[in-house]
Amino acid sequence: MKRKYVVAFLMILLGFGLSFLPIQSVKAESVTSGYYVDVSARNAEVYNSSAQALGKTEPKNSDWYLGRTIDVNGTDYYHIGTNEYLSSKDSYVYRNRPEVIRVTTGEDVPVYNHNFVESSEVALAPGTYWYSDRVITTSDGMPFVRVATDEYVGMWDVIQQSFTAKY
Structure with a gap:
């Protein structure tokens, strides 16, 4: 019986002590925001930031969240992991945009x-x-929307009928 009181007292004390911890607000980013990289080559070589092959590949149609883009000798490389990059020759950047056009x-x-x-x-x-479901952009900034697997149309030829927000 005495043990129950001790456990209950410790639980109350722990709860009271935790109430004094500082509260930190964190802004969560939606998974559908930002840019992604889609592998277009059969087996895309993975490189480091100096464009040296790391001896591993990523499969076709795998998607990666884009960290940043670097230019090495005139070729863009897309950051997908810790010092891991995909070449723009084997992949492309897109943005999610679910809609009916x-x-x-x-x-x-x-x-x-x-x-x-x-x-x-x-x-x-x-x-x-x-x-x-997605939009890609030319180097000149012209947007194209996807209507089927690897099939895109210029956004100037279509009009948005409804937009589907994903959370």
Whole structure:
């Protein structure tokens, strides 16, 4: 019986002591904000900050949160881990942007891959609706939205119909 009182007293004392700890506010960042890197090569070599291969690879279509971008001898490298980078030759940067879009032009809209090379096999018909989940940007700042796996259309050819916020 005496043991129960001692345990209860210690629990109350511990709770009271913890109430005096300083409170720190932390701003949490949404997972859907920021930029990501998508591996486009079959096996993308991983490099250090000096562009030296580390002897390991990342698989195609794996996604990484982008830390920062560095330029080594004219090639961009995307920071994905502690002194680990992917080359822009094997991957590309995107931003999440879930939305439904509609083609606004009166003619077929060309479709491009992530390297901004136009496809001769597919185009989007006028007035059609598409779900898009990400946006990529050319070096000149022109945005393209994804409508299928590695298929993008210029944002100037579509209009946003609804935006889906993810938390």
